Amino acid sequence: MEFVESCQLESVNITQYIQSAQIVLSCSPFDETLAFFTDRLGFRVDIVSPADDPAVVMISGHGLNIRLERNTGESIQSAGTIRLLLAHGSGLFANEITELFAPNGTKIQLVEATAKLVIPSVKQSFVVTKMNTDAQWVKGRAGMNYRDLIPGRQGGRFIASHIQIPNGGPVPDHVHYHDVRFQMIYVYKGWARLVYENQGYPFVLHAGDCVLQPPRIRHRVLESSGGLEVIEMACPAVHNTYIDHNIELPTANELPDYDYGGQRFVKYVAMEENAEWQPWRLPGFEFRDTGIAAATEDLAGVRIIRSNGDVKPQMCEHDAEFVFMFLLTGELSLLVKGRTIEKFTAGDTFVMPEKLSHAFVEWSEDVQLLEVSLPGTFATIYV
Known part of the structure; x- marks a missing residue:
């Protein structure tokens, strides 16, 4: 009618x-x-x-x-x-x-009523958040504390959260899923026990581990250490979290290659002996790939970066939709064209927009960074 x-x-x-x-x-x-x-x-x-x-x-x-x-x-x-x-x-x-x-x-x-996921147009900007000066924590879902790492959300397209669970033990979580384009979780400190649809029995993620959560995969946080801290990244910034009261986890079938809207579940374990370090896109650094680019058909990439011992500052630009950095350990000094040198320590972050000239000019030997990019593969141009 x-x-x-x-x-x-x-x-x-x-x-x-x-x-x-x-x-x-x-x-x-x-x-x-x-x-x-x-x-x-x-x-x-x-x-x-x-x-x-x-x-x-x-x-x-x-x-x-x-x-x-x-x-x-x-x-x-x-x-x-x-x-x-x-x-x-x-x-x-x-x-x-x-x-x-x-x-x-x-x-x-x-x-x-519509099931269509709304993804706002990106509005790229250079964003810096400092752990010691900008940290503002709010209480979120299931009693977790959240710190917004990307104020302004790049026009609403991206959100990055630093999440804390101060007290260890069982987590008052429910089986749930997220209506997203992309989502990943990296364990910064402590450990968490989780269970995912079609991924077998519950498992523990330790510091340095991460997972790709494909769109709408059912999962639940079961338990955590005291002082658990994770970095969560998602696109778009505002999306629904649905509680599923009808499914029980773990599911009977274990389907590690199950396709969730063109993505596969990934569990990256930092301590795996066969993981290789490769030259990174900037001189003086190397990286370990988490496998997320391959599992998302290059929609997104997640890498762990460290110094390879050489200090070779090089001004450069990139052409990516989104590049996010979280300093895991050590110290790093960043030069951005038109700005004074910015010094970063553990817990600090920045988002680097495309076509903005920048360089890492100084860093400590123990520096390590978490890099999240969309797409997974993009060009770096030296200037």
Whole structure:
């Protein structure tokens, strides 16, 4: 059924297009309200968005679906708001019908349901974050502490988070998955025990290990050491985290080469003896490949970089969509054209945009970096 342009609001019949319904509640304080619904009233969490600093949490229980929105600033009347998700192609939005009001004042929001992942256009910029001066931690999903490593998010296209779990032991996590283009996790300090769909029994990631989490792969963090710290990178910056209440992990089948939207799961183990160091794209350094470029068909690359003993500063540029560096150990001095030399120590990061001339001009012998790039292979031009 298509609605003609002249249809009147009162005559619209939307019944056949409704897929689900949500009650929308504005929350302040947010964390206490969520705990009230889950701990005292028995609702369960279904979706969290975004994971690093939740602003929207979808909960369900007792026949209700509720959307909790953190202090949006919008004044919601005591009558409340009900959000109706409509099937794509209903024709309602062509007529600019976006909300209705019930006789009692309840607002009915009409929202087009879509499974399409929105990836904003990249807005490249040079970004620096310092561990000792810029660290601002917020409480995120499952009690984890998050530090934003890319303020501005490159136009919303990328997010990098430094995540902490201060206290060791079982992690109050659920089986969940992320609707993403790309996502990886690197263990910076400590260890974590995780389990992934189709990847066998739970395993432990130690400091220096990392995983590629393909789009929508179900997984769960089971346990961690005290002081666990990980670096998580994802594209796009804002994406949904879905709680899956129907699957149990580990799954019966072990399918290490399973295709998740053109990507395969990767577990990189730093202590593997057969891993080789190769010359890096800048002189004076070498790198170990994690295998993520191959598993993503070169969508992204993740490398561990260290000094090879030679100090050979060289100005250069690159043509990549995104290049992110996290200093794991040691010290490094970076010269960027038009700026003073910037000194980095462990925990500091920078994002280097394309066509910006730069050089590593000085570094300690123990320097090591984590490099994440999209694409996995790109050109470096010496200038």
